[in-house]
Every structure is written in C-alpha cells, then in structure tokens.
Amino acid sequence: MSFEEQDLTNALLDNRSPLVQRFSRLHQLNDNEINALNKMHEQTTVLDANEIILHEGDYHKNCMVIVSGWAYRFSRLLDGDRQVINYYLPGDIISPFALVQPKTDYSIASLTKIDVCVFKPDFLLQMFSEEPRLGLIYGQMLGREDALSAEQIVRLGVRSAYERTAHLLLEFFHRLKLVGLTDAETTYSFPLTQELLADTLGMSFVHMNRTLRKLRDNNLIYIDSNQMTLLNVDELITIAEYKPYYPQIGLNTDINKIIKSTDFH
Amino acid sequence: MSFEEQDLTNALLDNRSPLVQRFSRLHQLNDNEINALNKMHEQTTVLDANEIILHEGDYHKNCMVIVSGWAYRFSRLLDGDRQVINYYLPGDIISPFALVQPKTDYSIASLTKIDVCVFKPDFLLQMFSEEPRLGLIYGQMLGREDALSAEQIVRLGVRSAYERTAHLLLEFFHRLKLVGLTDAETTYSFPLTQELLADTLGMSFVHMNRTLRKLRDNNLIYIDSNQMTLLNVDELITIAEYKPYYPQIGLNTDINKIIKSTDFH
DNA sequence: TTATTAATATAACAATTGTTATGCTACTCA
DNA sequence: TGAGTAGCATAACAATTGTTATATTAATAA
Numbered sequence: 001m002s003f004e005e006q007d008l009t010n011a012l013l014d015n016r017s018p019l020v021q022r023f024s025r026l027h028q029l030n031d032n033e034i035n036a037l038n039k040m041h042e043q044t045t046v047l048d049a050n051e052i053i054l055h056e057g058d059y060h061k062n063c064m065v066i067v068s069g070w071a072y073r074f075s076r077l078l079d080g081d082r083q084v085i086n087y088y089l090p091g092d093i094i095s096p097f098a099l100v101q102p103k104t105d106y107s108i109a110s111l112t113k114i115d116v117c118v119f120k121p122d123f124l125l126q127m128f129s130e131e132p133r134l135g136l137i138y139g140q141m142l143g144r145e146d147a148l149s150a151e152q153i154v155r156l157g158v159r160s161a162y163e164r165t166a167h168l169l170l171e172f173f174h175r176l177k178l179v180g181l182t183d184a185e186t187t188y189s190f191p192l193t194q195e196l197l198a199d200t201l202g203m204s205f206v207h208m209n210r211t212l213r214k215l216r217d218n219n220l221i222y223i224d225s226n227q228m229t230l231l232n233v234d235e236l237i238t239i240a241e242y243k244p245y246y247p248q249i250g251l252n253t254d255i256n257k258i259i260k261s262t263d264f265h
Numbered sequence: 266m267s268f269e270e271q272d273l274t275n276a277l278l279d280n281r282s283p284l285v286q287r288f289s290r291l292h293q294l295n296d297n298e299i300n301a302l303n304k305m306h307e308q309t310t311v312l313d314a315n316e317i318i319l320h321e322g323d324y325h326k327n328c329m330v331i332v333s334g335w336a337y338r339f340s341r342l343l344d345g346d347r348q349v350i351n352y353y354l355p356g357d358i359i360s361p362f363a364l365v366q367p368k369t370d371y372s373i374a375s376l377t378k379i380d381v382c383v384f385k386p387d388f389l390l391q392m393f394s395e396e397p398r399l400g401l402i403y404g405q406m407l408g409r410e411d412a413l414s415a416e417q418i419v420r421l422g423v424r425s426a427y428e429r430t431a432h433l434l435l436e437f438f439h440r441l442k443l444v445g446l447t448d449a450e451t452t453y454s455f456p457l458t459q460e461l462l463a464d465t466l467g468m469s470f471v472h473m474n475r476t477l478r479k480l481r482d483n484n485l486i487y488i489d490s491n492q493m494t495l496l497n498v499d500e501l502i503t504i505a506e507y508k509p510y511y512p513q514i515g516l517n518t519d520i521n522k523i524i525k526s527t528d529f530h
Numbered sequence: 531t532t533a534t535t536a537a538t539a540t541a542a543c544a545a546t547t548g549t550t551a552t553g554c555t556a557c558t559c560a
Numbered sequence: 561t562g563a564g565t566a567g568c569a570t571a572a573c574a575a576t577t578g579t580t581a582t583a584t585t586a587a588t589a590a
Contacts, residue, residue, distance in 0.1 A: 060517070075419045077506055083422040085415045097408035100401050102517045105412045105510070121518045129397075136365050136390075142407060143362035147370045149414040150350045154340045156421035157348040157467035161577075193537065202422035204578050209539060241342055245370070252325070252367045253386045426547075458567065469548050474569060 018091035041117045054108040064094040069114030084200035112191045161211045167240035190228035283356035306382045319373040329359040334379030349465035377456045426476045432505035455493035
C-alpha cells in the first residue's frame with residue numbers, strides 16, 4: 001500500500017467508519033479487514049430525534065451502527081415508569097445480538113437525530129467467516145458492553161444519588177473521548193433532559209435536579225445549552241470511585257493457530 | 266445410531282452435560298454437535314463454597330461451565346460495600362467472554378460447593394470452527410446473559426425493595442426450573458444469606474430482613490433450612506411485574522446459506 | 531407577536547430506606 | 561461441653577429520596 005493510500009485509509013478511518021475506529025483500538029487491522037468493515041457503511045440512514053427505533057418484541061431484520069448522535073435502550077413498566085438500560089454512542093452497535101436473536105427484548109429510541117449504517121445480520125456472519133479475527137474483535141466489543149451493563153448495576157446498587165450521577169457523567173466523558181467527541185478540555189454535548197437522566201439513574205426527577213444543583217454548587221460541573229463541562233475531573237473520580245474501562249488489547253486465544261489447524265480458511 | 270446409543274446420549278444429556286441441555290433448548294442438535302459439547306465435560310473439578318474463583322484483574326486462562334452449585338459475580342467498593350452483578354447456576358458459563366478477554370473485570374466467587382468443567386478458551390474456538398452453529402447458539406446464550414443483566418438494572422432502577430425481592434425470587438425459580446432444579450411444586454434450594462441477598466438487591470440487610478418478613482407475612486414465600494418456597498406465584502408475578510425470559514428458538518440468520526457460500530467447511 | 535408547551539427550579543411534606551444497637555438461635559470447633 | 565461466631569430478628573431513630581405543588585424560564589408553533 002502506498003503512502004497516499006494509507007493516508008486515504010486513515011481519512012476513512014476517522015471520517016467515515018466509526019467501527020474501524022473502534023476495532024482498531026483493539027487490534028491492528030489489515031487492509032482486508034478494514035475493507036470488510038467499510039462495506040458495512042455503504043447504506044446510511046438518518047433518523048429523527050426522540051423516535052422509537054425498536055419496540056420490545058419487534059422482529060429486528062437489521063443491524064445498525066451509530067455514526068453520529070445518541071440512542072438508548074429502555075424498559076417501561078405498567079405504571080409508566082421507565083428505566084434506561086444503556087446508551088448507544090457513535091461507534092456502538094445498536095442491538096448487537098441481532099445476529100442471533102430474532103426479537104428485541106427491550107425498546108430502543110433515538111435521543112438526538114442520528115445517522116446510522118444499516119445492514120443485514122447475515123452480512124455480519126458472512127464477514128466473520130471471511131475475516132475470522134473480526135468475529136473475535138466483535139466478541140471483545142460485546143465484552144465491553146457487558147462491562148458497561150455491570151457498571152450500571154453497580155451504580156444503581158451501591159452508590160448514592162450524588163455518587164452515581166458523578167459516575168455516569170464520567171462514563172459519558174470517557175466514552176465520548178474515546179471516539180474523539182469531546183473538545184480539547186472536558187466539555188461534551190449532553191442531550192439528556194433531567195427527566196431522562198433521572199430515569200437512567202433510578203431516582204425521581206426532582207431529586208435529580210437537587211443532585212445536579214449540588215454538583216453545580218460544589219463547582220464540579222457546569223451545564224449550558226446542552227453542553228456538559230466537568231470542572232474537576234479528579235474530584236469527580238474520587239467521589240464516584242470511577243474506574244474507566246480500558247479495552248483489553250490482544251485476544252485470549254491464538255486464532256492463527258486455530259485457523260491453520262482447520263479448513264477454516 | 267442404534268436405539269441403545271441414543272438412550273445413552275439422552276442419559277448423558279440429562280446427567281452429565283448441562284450445556285447440551287441448555288443448547289438443546291435453543292436448537293435440535295445433531296450427533297457431532299452433541300459430541301463436541303460433551304468433550305467440554307471431560308475435565309471436571311470441585312470447588313469449595315465461599316471461595317473467590319477469580320479476582321478482578323486476574324488473567325483467566327480457563328473457561329468453566331457450572332455442573333452443580335451456585336456462583337456469583339460482584340464488585341466491591343473501597344468502603345467495603347459489595348454489589349452482586351449476577352448469579353451463575355448449573356448450565357451457565359462462568360465468565361463467558363474468557364474467549365476474547367485476557368482479564369476479568371469483576372470478581373467471581375462460589376456460593377456453594379460447585380462442580381465445574383474446566384477447559385481452555387482455545388477449545389471453544391476450535392469447537393466453533395468445527396461446528397459453526399454452536400458458535401451462534403453460544404451467541405444466543407450471551408444474548409440471554411445480556412437480558413438478565415438488563416433485568417437486574419430494571420430491578421434496581423425502578424422497583425421498590427418489596428417488588429425487586431419478589432422479582433429476583435421469581436427469576437431464580439424460573440432459571441432453576443429450566444434446568445430441572447425445582448421440585449414438583451415451587452420449592453428450590455436457596456443458599457443465599459440475607460446479607461448477600463441485600464447486596465444483590467441494593468439495600469441494607471436490615472431492610473432486606475424487613476422486606477422478607479413482609480413477604481412472609483403476606484403468605485407469599487416460605488423459607489426453611491435453605492429451601493425457598495413460593496406460596497403464591499401468580500401474586501408474586503403481579504407484584505413484581507415479572508416477565509420471564511423465554512429463549513428465542515431459531516436464529517436470525519441462515520447459517521447454512523453462509524456455510525455453502527464460502528470455503529468455511 | 532402571543533399562546534402553548536417542555537424543561538428547569540425549588541419548597542414543604544411524606545414515605546422509604548439506612549444506621550446503630552441489641553438479643554436470640556443454631557452451628558462450629560477447640 | 562462450652563466458647564465463639566454467623567445468621568436472623570427487631571426496635572428506635574436518622575438520613576435519603578419521593579410526592580405534590582407551584583413558579584420560572586426557554587423553546588416552539590400559530
């Protein structure tokens with residue numbers, strides 16, 4: 001590959017393919033793998049803000065990667081109470097088990113206008129059979145989703161309202177930073193209403209308001225026109241006992257050995 | 266295969282191979298697939314109760330399937346507070362991402378004495394390359410783990426202490442029933458102390474005790490010598506707004522098409 | 531522009547849940 | 561056997577969080 005081509009690849013990597021960006025963090029990808037991932041981005045669609053993308057129980061015929069914008073998965077109880085389970089940020093795959101699950105177990109909604117890449121689950125399988133290492137990296141991505149769910153459980157289970165708010169704000173900061181969506185400092189776009197934030201952190205929106213005020217009064221955060229600024233990251237980390245999830249570089253298995261030992265490829 | 270051999274297979278299926286039992290619920294398995302799964306059960310080990318199996322940050326060189334007993338995954342904060350993230354029951358794979366993650370993100374402990382089957386992550390990969398459909402069924406199993414985590418989030422986020430206790434007791438009942446570990450009625454072995462239960466449901470153990478007393482006073486549960494009996498399942502389901510997770514039969518993709526279209530096999 | 535609605539802010543009070551303390555029972559082990 | 565400990569039960573009180581209500585501001589549409 002020539003230098004110019006590599007530049008082009010890097011340009012694609014940063015501008016067009018959040019998945020390549022994500023996967024590259026876990027492994028050095030070769031050209032074939034990058035091309036395979038870029039194929040996933042051929043069909044992009046725009047969805048409005050505050051739309052329900054998937055209802056619980058829907059059959060999902062497609063997979064989606066978020067290119068820009070926010071989405072979230074939630075459950076609603078009979079009395080109308082809503083619990084947000086997790087958020088999807090750029091580079092995340094909405095409903096990553098669509099490959100093997102015919103139905104969705106929870107509802108998914110867009111929070112902002114979002115750009116998504118749409119593709120058939122079969123496409124994933126095809127890609128994994130041609131580029132087996134991508135299947136493993138996908139597995140690592142699922143492992144990270146699992147770690148994020150576990151963190152949400154820990155937040156809700158043992159942390160106070162104040163602590164878990166600090167913790168979630170740090171998680172957003174860290175995840176957005178990983179895909180280059182924070183500014184030079186500690187400010188990021190924050191499209192959540194206090195009500196949605198309350199439904200995420202398992203408290204009433206009145207108490208959510210109280211808690212945010214306390215964080216503001218303590219000079220820890222600053223919110224203005226949907227921009228969140230963390231004024232004292234170190235102090236927030238201490239309060240929340242925040243441990244960032246670091247993607248684990250390398251696989252726990254030697255795929256090359258396996259590939260050679262079978263008629264796999 | 267002769268009739269006798271099939272009987273033997275069924276005997277293995279019920280007595281020796283909880284994984285075959287689990288996977289069979291999702292798909293009709295062929296002989297090769299059953300044999301491949303049974304190979305995973307060649308090396309079994311017994312672990313004592315209340316032992317930490319994996320510390321957060323440990324490298325895990327092995328995968329494990331629980332044959333009998335209970336284990337759980339948890340996180341501990343600096344002040345000693347503990348949050349249980351999920352439980353592993355017979356047929357469950359401890360740390361199912363061991364295939365792709367070199368390190369554990371959380372600690373895992375045995376609750377009772379447990380029998381486990383131990384095998385190398387590479388073995389999984391080898392098996393999936395020889396029996397690709399098992400890889401997809403494994404993916405479905407991961408999807409179910411994800412649904413259970415989501416339920417734990419909803420429990421902790423929007424349900425009252427009373428409701429989430431009812432909800433978790435129903436989940437245990439349902440999961441144990443799926444692997445044949447409830448008696449004819451609604452009684453099951455229940456090895457949790459009230460303290461562990463409290464650390465699972467995000468409340469103090471004093472309030473856990475209050476909540477269990479209320480369930481007892483309302484004739485909903487009966488506890489005796491580590492046996493839990495649900496006295497009124499319907500009422501508990503109403504209180505908890507419990508929706509059982511039903512394994513989704515069938516895959517969202519036609520693997521045979523994919524296999525034929527590549528040199529995969 | 532004005533009317534309407536969504537989002538935020540805050541107060542007063544109520545309900546839930548946590549903390550500290552104590553006693554009891556059953557089990558283990560020296 | 562008896563001491564020690566883990567688990568369970570319960571009371572009194574404190575802290576956190578929820579509910580209801582009412583303004584205020586910001587965004588949006590007629």
